[in-house]
Amino acid sequence: MNLESVAGNASAGTAALNSSWIDAFLGNNPYFQAGFGLMGVGVCLGGLRKLVTVGNTALRRRLLVSVEISNKDRAYPWFLEWMAHQNAKQVMGRESFLGRPHTLSVETQVEQRHNGSSNVLFNLVAGTGLHWFNYRGVWMQIVRERQTQSLQMMSGAPWETVTLTTLSRDRGIFPQLLGEARDLALRGQEGKLTIRIPWGPEWKPFGQPCRKRPLHSVVLDEGVAENIEKDVNAFLSRREWYANRGIPYRRGYLLYGPPGSGKTSFIQALAGVLNYDICLLNLSERGLGDDRLTHLLSNAPERSFILIEDVDAAFNKRVQTSEDGYQSSVTFSGFLNAIDGVASGEERVLFLTTNHIDRLDPALIRPGRVDVAEYIGDASPLQAYTLFTRFYGADCSNSTLVELGRTIQDLVEDQMKNGKTVSMAALQGLFIRSPDAKDAVVSCRNYFHTKSK
Numbered sequence: 001m002n003l004e005s006v007a008g009n010a011s012a013g014t015a016a017l018n019s020s021w022i023d024a025f026l027g028n029n030p031y032f033q034a035g036f037g038l039m040g041v042g043v044c045l046g047g048l049r050k051l052v053t054v055g056n057t058a059l060r061r062r063l064l065v066s067v068e069i070s071n072k073d074r075a076y077p078w079f080l081e082w083m084a085h086q087n088a089k090q091v092m093g094r095e096s097f098l099g100r101p102h103t104l105s106v107e108t109q110v111e112q113r114h115n116g117s118s119n120v121l122f123n124l125v126a127g128t129g130l131h132w133f134n135y136r137g138v139w140m141q142i143v144r145e146r147q148t149q150s151l152q153m154m155s156g157a158p159w160e161t162v163t164l165t166t167l168s169r170d171r172g173i174f175p176q177l178l179g180e181a182r183d184l185a186l187r188g189q190e191g192k193l194t195i196r197i198p199w200g201p202e203w204k205p206f207g208q209p210c211r212k213r214p215l216h217s218v219v220l221d222e223g224v225a226e227n228i229e230k231d232v233n234a235f236l237s238r239r240e241w242y243a244n245r246g247i248p249y250r251r252g253y254l255l256y257g258p259p260g261s262g263k264t265s266f267i268q269a270l271a272g273v274l275n276y277d278i279c280l281l282n283l284s285e286r287g288l289g290d291d292r293l294t295h296l297l298s299n300a301p302e303r304s305f306i307l308i309e310d311v312d313a314a315f316n317k318r319v320q321t322s323e324d325g326y327q328s329s330v331t332f333s334g335f336l337n338a339i340d341g342v343a344s345g346e347e348r349v350l351f352l353t354t355n356h357i358d359r360l361d362p363a364l365i366r367p368g369r370v371d372v373a374e375y376i377g378d379a380s381p382l383q384a385y386t387l388f389t390r391f392y393g394a395d396c397s398n399s400t401l402v403e404l405g406r407t408i409q410d411l412v413e414d415q416m417k418n419g420k421t422v423s424m425a426a427l428q429g430l431f432i433r434s435p436d437a438k439d440a441v442v443s444c445r446n447y448f449h450t451k452s453k
C-alpha cells in the first residue's frame with residue numbers, strides 16, 4: 001500500500017463520515033424537517049396567490065367593464081349630484097341604493113327661493129373609498145378616489161375620479177345612468193341662467209345659477225328687441241349655411257347707449273329665452289393677456305353668449321393714444337385677433353356694450369366683428385308707459401291703469417321737449433319705491449320737477 005492510496009482511503013472515509021453525519025442531522029432533526037415543510041407550503045401559497053392574481057386580472061378583463069369619470073369632465077358634478085339624489089331617496093327609505101356607505105361627503109347647495117330668500121341644502125354623497133350600489137337591477141362598484149399629492153392648478157382643488165365597475169354584459173347601463181344624471185342636473189337648472197367668468201384659462205360658474213328674466217320685462221323702444229332676437233335666431237339656425245360657404249360661424253352685436261337703459265338686462269333675458277349661458281369677460285382684469293384672451297374666447301362653453309361690457313373702457317381712443325399704452329395687458333390688436341377667432345371654427349355669439357360708441361375704434365366695429373349695432377336709449381314715452389303698466393297692471397283697474405300710465409307718458413314727453421331724458425333704470429327705481437300706481441305718478445312728477453330746476 002503506497003502513501004497515495006492511504007491518503008485516498010482516508011479522504012473517502014472522511015467524506016462518508018461527513019455525509020452520514022449530515023444525513024443523520026437533517027433526517028433526524030425535526031426543526032429542519034418542519035422548516036422544509038413550511039418552505040414548501042410557502043412556495044405553494046405564493047404560486048396560488050399569483051394564480052389568483054392572474055386569474056382575477058383575466059376575469060376582470062373578460063367579465064368586468066369600468067368607466068372612469070374624472071373631475072375634469074362635465075359629467076363629474078352631474079354624477080355626484082345624481083348620487084346625492086339617490087342617497088337621499090335611500091335615506092328616506094324609498095329605494096335601496098348604496099350598500100350603506102360609511103364614508104360620506106357633503107355637497108352643499110344653495111337654492112334661491114322665489115321671494116328672494118335662499119335655502120341651504122346639505123346633500124350627503126358617497127365619500128372617497130369603495131361603495132356598492134344597485135341600479136336598475138345591475139350591481140355596480142363605485143370607487144371614488146382623491147389625489148392629495150397634486151392639485152388642480154387654477155382652482156386648487158384636488159384631482160378626483162369616480163370609477164364605476166360592473167359586469168361586461170351590463171355595459172349598456174352606463175350611458176343610461178349618465179344620461180339620467182345629466183337630465184337631473186339640467187332639470188335642476190331649468191329656468192336658471194348660469195353666468196361664467198374666467199378662471200385661469202377656463203370658464204367657471206359665477207355663483208349659483210340665477211332665475212331667468214322674462215324677455216318682455218325689459219322694455220326697449222319699438223322693434224329693437226324684436227330685431228335683435230330675430231337676428232340671433234336667424235344666425236343660430238344657419239350653421240350649415242355658414243359651413244357650406246366657409247364663413248366663420250360667428251356674429252357680433254354691439255348695444256350702445258346711456259347707462260341704465262337695459263343693455264345688460266336685455267342680453268341676459270335673451271340668453272335665458274334661448275337657453276344660453278353668459279360668459280362675462282372683463283378686459284381690464286388684471287393678468288389677462290392676449291394669449292389667455294384668445295384661449296378663453298376659443299374655448300367658451302357651447303351654448304353661451306360672450307359678453308364684454310363697457311368695451312370703451314378697455315380700448316378708447318384716449319387710452320390707446322396715451323404714451324403708457326393700454327390699461328390692461330390685452331393689446332388692441334390682440335383683442336381684435338381674439339374676437340376674429342382665427343383659432344376657432346365653433347359657434348361664437350359676441351355681445352359688446354358701451355355707453356360711448358364714439359370712443360370705439362372703427363376697426364372694432366366693422367362688419368364681421370360687429371354685425372349688428374343697436375342703440376338702446378333712455379326711456380321713450382311709450383317705454384315709460386309700458387314699464388308702468390307692467391309694474392302696476394295687477395294692482396288697479398284697467399281704466400285707472402291706462403289713465404295713470406298716460407300721465408307718466410305725458411310727463412316723459414314734456415321732459416323730452418325740454419331736452420331732458422330719464423333712464424329706464426331711474427323709472428324702475430321710482431316705481432320700486434312707490435307702493436301703488438298713484439304714488440308712482442306723484443313720485444315721477446316730483447322727480448321730473450326737481451330735475452328740470
Ligand SMILES: Nc1ncnc2c1ncn2[C@@H]1O[C@H](COP(=O)(O)OP(=O)(O)OP(=O)(O)O)[C@@H](O)[C@H]1O
Pocket residue numbers: 217218219220257258259260261262263264265266309353354355387424425426428
Ligand atoms: N329697458 C328697460 N326695461 C326694464 N328695466 C330696465 C330697462 N333698462 C334698465 N332697466 C333696469 O335698470 C337696471 C339697470 O339696467 P342695465 O344694467 O340692464 O342697464 P345698462 O344699459 O346695461 O347699464 P350700463 O350701461 O350702466 O351697464 C336693471 O335693474 C333693469 O331692470
